[in-house]
Amino acid sequence: MAFTRETVEQVSAQRSEPSWLREARLQAWEAFERIPMPDSQRDEDWRRTDISQLDLAAFARTRNGANAPELSGPETLPKGVVFNSLERAVRDCPDLVREHLEPAAGKFMALNAALWSGGAFVYVPPDVTVELPLQATYGAESAATSSAAPALFPRTLIVVDRGGSLTFVDHFGADSAAVASTLSSAHTHIVVRDGARLQYVSLQERDERTWHFSTERAVIGRDARVDVVIAALGGGLSKSYVETVLAGPGTEANIVGLVLTDGRQHVDHQTLQEHRAPHTTSNLLLKSAVKGHSQSIFAGLVRMPKEAQQSDAFQEARALLLSEHAKADAIPKLEIIANDVRCTHAGAIGQVDEEQKFYLMSRGIPEREAERLIVTGFFEPALERIPVEAIRESTRRALAARLGTIHHG
Amino acid sequence: MSEPSLLIDNLHVTVEGREILRGVNLTVPRGETHALMGPNGSGKSTLAYTLMGHPKYKVTAGKVLWKGQSLLDLTPDQRAKSGLFLAFQYPVTVPGVSMVNFLRQSLRAVRGKEVAVRDFRKDLKSAMDVLKMDNQFVTRYLNDGFSGGEKKRAEMLQMAMLKPEMAILDETDSGLDIDALRIVSEGVNSLAGPELGVLIITHYQRILNYIKPQHVHVLYRGRVIVSGGPELVGRLENEGYDNIIKEFGPADDDAPQAAA
């Protein structure tokens, strides 16, 4: 076994961590040991994503490098804003970190909680607006630290206090020099307090040999609004939990997912829109364009317990199959107990429209370009839901770049 | 001036296994304007699509020469690059693709080189002025939510930008109000000249009062049954197709019944 309890203790000791964190790590480690490896035969969550080929023993934790993200943003931040590594935040503002340490749920989340280092932390004080986007770029390890393949544990904690406003990007990048398959197990925890606003982006462009597991979870307070963009363009196999918890009345959550894959890529998004208060609105749109033998799975759960009266939940999943062997699957799931709510879902899986392609070609546009335009157009309504222009444009660029590589092969 | 620009010789075309064109012969010399008329379902659009290379329309016999070269081996985009243009009877909606992006890409492809933004804007502005189109038009998605008339104007805008040598206008007049018809016709005329050949498919005389054809062809059940001068239009308008078909149509009615 490449990871042991000693590894966890070492990670903690090297950083002279406070005992509460050391305890939390060890508890997470125990949870990891207790939780069996996800099994597509047995676990409903994993039914369409088979990881029986994943051998955790082949991986070893990298020393730091890739776990310590490159943090970027404007040179000066408004007074009181903290933007630093999570490791540093443990020392500088331990109470804030401790308050938001979540108990791990699930095998990979537990592994992350036990072994993370580096990480990113943002705190936006009440009524403070951070105008420009902040970004954490988690690279990949270019050279294996030992004979074992590298394992990465990115971890981001975002706290936007009452009435604050922030745009934040988690970028899970690829390293073209990556030599071996990589394990990447990421966790982002987001707390948005009453009346605050957050635009959050997770841009996943991992190498195609990477196993990427992630949980992005936002807990949203009264009258707050969160816009989440999940762009999954890379990775060999990825499984992501994208969860929004609408915890206070008047809360709004908009989730836009973009999947663009090729080759043997397998992308699985499991989303949760959990309405825990009345007058809440959640709106999810997932668009997948899949080529080659790639696959996009979407399982979306809407939960509306009886506290969620007079709430609205929408869910839409659309897929465009760009080749004969590409696959897409959408499984909406509703747990509705409240009786005065609106909940709708829509979905469709289609192919590139031949009439559209012919029309574009009749204007001189070659077949591939025509197809590319149609795919771009397919994503456009999703991009238009992104409220922050800089993010909309950077997401559009990332998609265009991926589309460029897809149409090359 | 009379060298044939487009020569269609004994063209047979099937759609989904059914023969629609059954030996079309038609020649449009360089720079001339010809009208193609015929009852619903006679195969006019089928001919137009076939000339543009729609993959559903299979040529089973015959040939088409365009500027002396065989047209049928070319892909639709190559045909566009060679100077052919089809204004669709039913323009296709492409959601998410803005008119302006599409036009730039199309122009770049047809010209085979990058088009300077300033020149592009200038050309676009003047074409839109001629067609009396509103500025906001080009920021909208291609044909998405356009009214029937707006779609037809948008087709003409594309034609004005691409400057083809031969334009096939498939019922561009249908769906246009009287003012729009005049504006669009003037637009076509402003592009016409010794260079532009036009094959105008229509059911009505009114557009032909603006765009004057030298020749008129009548297509019936997949064949051109008569070709004549502009006077044929008047006769059709007055008498309908019955007499013409009686006079020129096939004696043996061997055609499969055309769809109503």
Ligand SMILES: Nc1ncnc2c1ncn2[C@@H]1O[C@H](COP(=O)(O)OP(=O)(O)OP(=O)(O)O)[C@@H](O)[C@H]1O
């Ligand atoms: N894509 C297609 N699939 C099936 N049938 C087709 C297709 N295109 C044309 N047809 C058939 O071919 C015949 C000729 O159609 P076409 O559209 O060419 O007629 P048209 O002369 O343009 O008629 P209109 O004046 O109504 O536009 C019709 O019977 C039509 O149903």
Ligand SMILES: [Mg+2]
């Ligand atoms: Mg027609």
